[in-house]
Amino acid sequence: MIIEDLWVMRRFSFLILILSFITIIVNAQKNIDSTSMVLKVYQLGEIIISESAINQTVFKKDMQKLNAGNVASSISMLPSVTLVNSGARNETTVFLRGFDLRSVPVFADGIPVYVPYDGYVDLGRFTNSDLSKIEVSKGYSSILYGANTIGGAINMISSKPLKKLEFELTAGAFSGKAYNTNLSVGSNLGKVYFQGSFSRISREYYSLSKDFDTCINETDYIRDNSYRLDNKVSVKVGFTPNENDEYSINYIYQHGEKGNPVYLGTDENIRIRYWQWPRWDKQSIYFISKTRLGKLSYLKTRVFYDKFINVLKSYDDDTYLTQMRPYAFTSNYNDYSYGASFETGTEYLKNNLFKIAGHYKYDMHRENNDGEPVRHFADNTLSIGIEDVFTPFSKLKIIPGISYNIRNSVIAEDYDSNNDAISNYPANSNSATNMQVATYYQFNDKINLSITGAYKTRFATMKDRYSYRLGIAIPNPDLIAETAMNYEISSKIRFADKISIQPAIFYSHINNTIQMVDNVLPGISQMQNTGESEFYGADISVNIEIYKNLILNANYSYIERQNISNPEILFTDVPKHSVFAYVNYSPVKSVELTFSSVYNSDRYSNSEGLLSQEFAVFNTNLSYEFAKYFKVETGIKNILDKNYTLMEGYPEEGRNYYFSLTYTLKK
Secondary structure: OHHHHHHHHHHHHHHHHHHHHHHHHHOOOOOOOOOOOOOOEOHHHOOOOOOHHHEEEEEHHHHHHOOOOEHHHHHOOOOOEEEEEEOOOOEEEEEEOOEOOOOOOEEEOOEEOOOOOOOOOOHHHOEOOOEEEEEEEEOOOOHHHOOOOOOEEEEEEEEOOOOOOEEEEEEEEEOOOEEEEEEEEEEEOOOEEEEEEEEEEEEOOOEOOOOOOOEOOEOOOEOOOOOEEEEEEEEEEEEOOOOOOEEEEEEEEEEEEEEEOOOOOOOOOOOOOOEEEEEEEEEEEEEEEEEEEOOOEEEEEEEEEEEEEEEEEEOOOOOOOOOOOOOOEEEEEEEEEEEEEEEEEEOOOOOEEEEEEEEEEEEEEEEEEOOOOOEEEEEEEEEEEEEEEEEEEOOEEEEEEEEEEEEEEEEEEEEEOOOOEEEEOOOOEEEEEEEEEEEEEEOOOOEEEEEEEEEEEEOOOHHHHHOOOOOOEEOOOOOOOEEEEEEEEEEEEEEOOOEEEEEEEEEEEEEEEEEEEEEEEOOEEEEEEEEEEEEEEEEEEEEEEEEOOEEEEEEEEEEEEEEOOOOOOOOOOOOOEEEEEEEEEOOOOOEEEEEEEEEEOOEEOOOOOOEEOOEEEEEEEEEEOOOOOEEEEEEEEOOOOOOOEEEOOEEOOOOEEEEEEEEEEEO
16 A cells, blocks of 8 residues: 555656646746735734844745645754654654753744643644744743743744735645645735634655664554644634724634554663544634834733643554553543733833733643543743833844743642542742843844843743652652753844855753652652753854845754763753755746755764664755646655654654645735
């Protein structure tokens, strides 16, 4: 079946490529009306500091030209952003300059969407067809985001219609008996606008490289238990009574299902897991408003409710039918969060934009295995902060900020399986102060320089404080916040309007790092605030407009992470060296050809030094607008069929193909 599937996809994609290039030649001199991409940013969803140089942004057009279908793959094209596949849970995530998503919270239009229990979120479940852009802050992030941004922040900003009628439909297929559909309908009638979208991705399996060595747990090149299904619906209704005020209600529903391919590596301590997730469901409803207060001030509010339901089934064996053995179970999460925030700003003081923000968030985590009572865990988090954009003269901006954050435990229940009894953990609370400053200097219209320093914190998650780690650890409710001092010097330099470079150097010193300490009791570990570490490195991005229709974009990242307190415990998942590059060529207005490549050096997959080997992967994408409203897109990922891993023991997809057709109408 795998050979037949690859044979069909290969020939289908090859035929499309040939037909497209023939059409290019035939129409090379014709001026075909292009469905140009217009930036449709939902500005209410932005967290605005002052200067875009402090943040890095991936726009929708970048996601499309590289055929990046989810948030993780979209932002992994940025320097110092590392794509990671957490193989044990089949989650796609990222690291920012060495910090994982517990330290880099994820937001949708400024609304927190990370999972309450462990602070993570599977970015592979977040499709991006309804997004206009994704903003990424590293190290220094605005006080306006609230608590726990010790390593930065990721904000997924949705789109907003600009025309009276906007309609877009995409249907496609890709390797692994896989299909995707995106539908978007929007209307902007001046004072009222509406945006609705639906996306669906369904895949039965993914194929391994022909260089993969089959084994007892993977006897062919179809990756067992690698299916996925993701549906997403989003609706936005907005009201703009005048040019200064805006009010909007948003709703997002996601339903996911996935398998978890088994471990195929060399670590004898890793037990094979036969896991599947029949439910990964998330719903968010939120209200955002912005109101002008006089000529010099404004008030922005956010109110939200977020619900997360997760069902994990652990089976006896690779038939995925029975649950009789001791390690088999069905785990249920039924979580919700709600909260509100406000942001107010004024330019009453000359040369200053002074802002105050307040955030409140209540997190409830409910869990149990089938046959056990439900345990409840709840926290509330409060943050209040101020930030000022001071412009003493036109070329210089100084942006100081300070915030005070409090996290209180509301309830935390312990379960004793021996007598089926529930008891309460002792109450606990923690507070932390964050301080930061950014200096931004514009030498001229071609050179700028920014210097930032940020003292940031992260509160221990519920999992950090209460998890028994499947019986090998004891909880520690009294964990305090991690702290980090982050520094960065960066610049943007343009030469002759054809070449731009963005170099940056960074350093982070982390204290009170939450780490697992072995043998606090014989054979038992515990999470403790014992760690001191440092992350440092540099990155550089280069963009060259070789010709008007030929662009080269590349970035290089170097990241070093040192565990000062426990040098023998190695940091995992982030390579020291990485390169991302693409060439985009448009021979005529209606055609774009993009060739991209990714290189990662070795990375550790466990704290004892097990390596995931270096790799280089090459991809290509071709899009052709063959009529006024139609665009066809096709391409090949992993062209050389490289056998590689992001985490040792979990091989990634081999050579694969995709094809899609898009119809776009705007009036």
